[in-house]
């Protein structure tokens with residue numbers, strides 16, 4: 001019951017956001033409720049946008065994130081933390097599917113763009129859609145880096161570096177705790 005009571009407020013929030021977006025988009029009844037209701041059966045959050053490529057930002061409280069996230073996920077997603085390298089089970093996740101934001105469920109990276117960077121963090125050469133991530137300059141620790149966050153919930157994901165493989169030459173170095181893997185079979 002605890003897990004359900006934690007997930008429901010987010011689902012309701014997403015449903016509200018998606019519904020209003022759908023109405024603006026096409027003036028018809030929403031089609032997202034089905035997806036959202038089905039998602040309640042999943043043990044993770046998976047909530048693609050109602051309109052592909054269009055992200056409706058979530059504005060909620062830090063108290064809410066503290067309630068629904070594990071302490072480690074909160075530290076990384078909401079306080080720009082970094083998990084220890086080689087600790088995420090997602091490093092070895094090679095099945096087809098997508099990697100969704102662990103906070104809000106927005107699908108961020110596809111398994112087809114994942115590669116073994118040898119860094120100990122899940123690495124991708126591009127996001128599913130540039131509109132799904134936010135990139136900001138980060139000058140902490142005396143380095144210039146580009147921080148990557150979820151465009152919907154502003155959750156910290158990791159950084160992007162210009163030393164990745166073809167076809168983009170980019171390396172999105174992402175904290176595994178910031179992601180949930182959604183197998184292809186569970187994708188709607």
Ligand SMILES: [Zn+2]
Nearest residue numbers: 101104150153
């Ligand atoms: Zn998110």
